[in-house]
Amino acid sequence: MTIYRAIALLLHFTLVPIAMGRLITYKSIKDTKGGMAATYLIGLFASFAFFYVFCSFFVAIQYWSTIKEVITGCFTALCVAYSVAVAIILLLWLIMDLPKLKSLKSRLGRFVSEKIEEVKLNKFILIYLGIFTVILIGQLYIAFAYEINEWSYDDFDYVVTSHDTLVSDTISYVSQISGQMPYLQDKRVITSWPIYIAYLARVSGFEVATICHTLLPAILLMVAYGVFGYIANFLFKSDEDRLVFLILVEALITFGFYSHYSIVFRLLGTIWQGKAVLSAIVIPFFVIYLFDCYAKEISNTRLLPIIAISLGACSLSSMAILMVSVATVSVWICSCIYHKRIYAIRYLLASFVGVLFILILYAYFLMLEHDMSGQSEFKFFKNRNTENWWYKWLT
Numbered sequence: 001m002t003i004y005r006a007i008a009l010l011l012h013f014t015l016v017p018i019a020m021g022r023l024i025t026y027k028s029i030k031d032t033k034g035g036m037a038a039t040y041l042i043g044l045f046a047s048f049a050f051f052y053v054f055c056s057f058f059v060a061i062q063y064w065s066t067i068k069e070v071i072t073g074c075f076t077a078l079c080v081a082y083s084v085a086v087a088i089i090l091l092l093w094l095i096m097d098l099p100k101l102k103s104l105k106s107r108l109g110r111f112v113s114e115k116i117e118e119v120k121l122n123k124f125i126l127i128y129l130g131i132f133t134v135i136l137i138g139q140l141y142i143a144f145a146y147e148i149n150e151w152s153y154d155d156f157d158y159v160v161t162s163h164d165t166l167v168s169d170t171i172s173y174v175s176q177i178s179g180q181m182p183y184l185q186d187k188r189v190i191t192s193w194p195i196y197i198a199y200l201a202r203v204s205g206f207e208v209a210t211i212c213h214t215l216l217p218a219i220l221l222m223v224a225y226g227v228f229g230y231i232a233n234f235l236f237k238s239d240e241d242r243l244v245f246l247i248l249v250e251a252l253i254t255f256g257f258y259s260h261y262s263i264v265f266r267l268l269g270t271i272w273q274g275k276a277v278l279s280a281i282v283i284p285f286f287v288i289y290l291f292d293c294y295a296k297e298i299s300n301t302r303l304l305p306i307i308a309i310s311l312g313a314c315s316l317s318s319m320a321i322l323m324v325s326v327a328t329v330s331v332w333i334c335s336c337i338y339h340k341r342i343y344a345i346r347y348l349l350a351s352f353v354g355v356l357f358i359l360i361l362y363a364y365f366l367m368l369e370h371d372m373s374g375q376s377e378f379k380f381f382k383n384r385n386t387e388n389w390w391y392k393w394l395t
Contacts, residue, residue: 009204009211013219016086017043019093020050024308026096027301037230041285042305044223045312047086048196049354052315054082055192056361059171063184063368064381070181072169075195079202128243135250136225143217143268155212158194158273162208165198184369187318190361193274196315212272220271220281227285234288274316278323282313287327290351294335294344303350310354324355 021043055078062074157176164174168181172195175183188194197216201208206215228249232242256264266276286309293302310328314320328351336343367380 005204005206009200009206009215010219012047012086012200012203013044013223015090016047017041019043019090020046020308022093022097023089024304037226037233038289041223041226041230042289042309045282045285046305046308047312048193048315049308049311050085051082051196051199052192052311054078054085055171055195055315056190056357059189059195060361060364062171062173063182063189063365063372066182066372070170070173074171074173075165075169075198075202078171078195079199082199083203122240125240125243128240128247132243132246132250135247135254139250139253139268140218140221143221143271144214146268154270154273157188158197159208159212161188161194162198162201162212165195166201166208171195184365184372186362186365186369189365190358191274191317191320192315193277193317197272216272220277221267224267224271224281227281230285231288234292275319278313278316278320282309282316283323283327285309286313286324286351287331290328290331290347291334293347294331294338298344298346300346303346306347306350307353310351311357312354314354314358318358321355321358324351328352 017040021039021041024046025039025042058074058078058081062071065071160176161172161174164176164179165171168174170181172185172189173182174180175185197208197211200206200211204211225246228246229242232245236242236245253264253267256262263280266273266280270276271280289309290306293306310324313324328348332344332348332351370376371379371381
């Protein structure tokens, strides 16, 4: 039974990202650095974005419908709707990529043969690969052995919010301190990462604490090294140089665990937290991907991947408002300096879709909170019903 539960969880970090990545990038990936690695990473962050849109819709309805009594059942509705959408996406991907899947074995064979020939020409590649693998296994062990016991000061919020979501069958509706319902916490209701963890717990049957402190550390650390590999592929042409770069990154991470405020702590200490995934994984990838986009001829096919990454980043933490804005504007300024003119404004605008989405969502909840408080006769939503009978099917 545990194996089936693990497979249900891993599907959302394997097939689902691949399917979404292929559907989003099938027209643009040919001239993108990183190939399948870029497809997977874009698909993974797009899956966060996809869930974020669904979650925002249901939580907006949940609070809109909260008039006189507590509304429950919204989380179940979200899980069903998102699962059905994911199943449709997987089906579309299978239909689209069926011819390529049939030739996957032969293409993998050619890839392995090419790499074997490279190793025969340069034995150092095998040595560097061995060093990289040994250190990575050691760090995976550290992530598992340490993070299983690391109860960060933020866990009272992150883990408890995810657990309350499962128990109450609501979305960002419970006070993590007192258990009060309904309870609107502005900075939590506008993101979806704790709810996504609750969704993973629902589909897999694992406890929230187990997912956060044992499973996600190993999974997300490997995703992080996938990002570092993508960066290495962008910076260097030879596999030898890329492996040396990755070993140096491993060394920095191994000896950089000196503070709870370091990026290494976010990788090997509390990687399950949304702000850790944002700062240590998504932002580095987004920056390099944007550099890759700006370095090539402008193409509208890249707009959807940029929008998906932007939304995925903003689903993780409210800190994304600042971090995504600074990162994307900095890359755009560098691009304008390089091209010696105002360049690719459409990419810049696409990069801000996630930030705009989270700001609109925040404004909506502020206005709704004002109306619900009853502190003023002025109402932003004057036509809001006093009783939503149509929402009773969720209770």
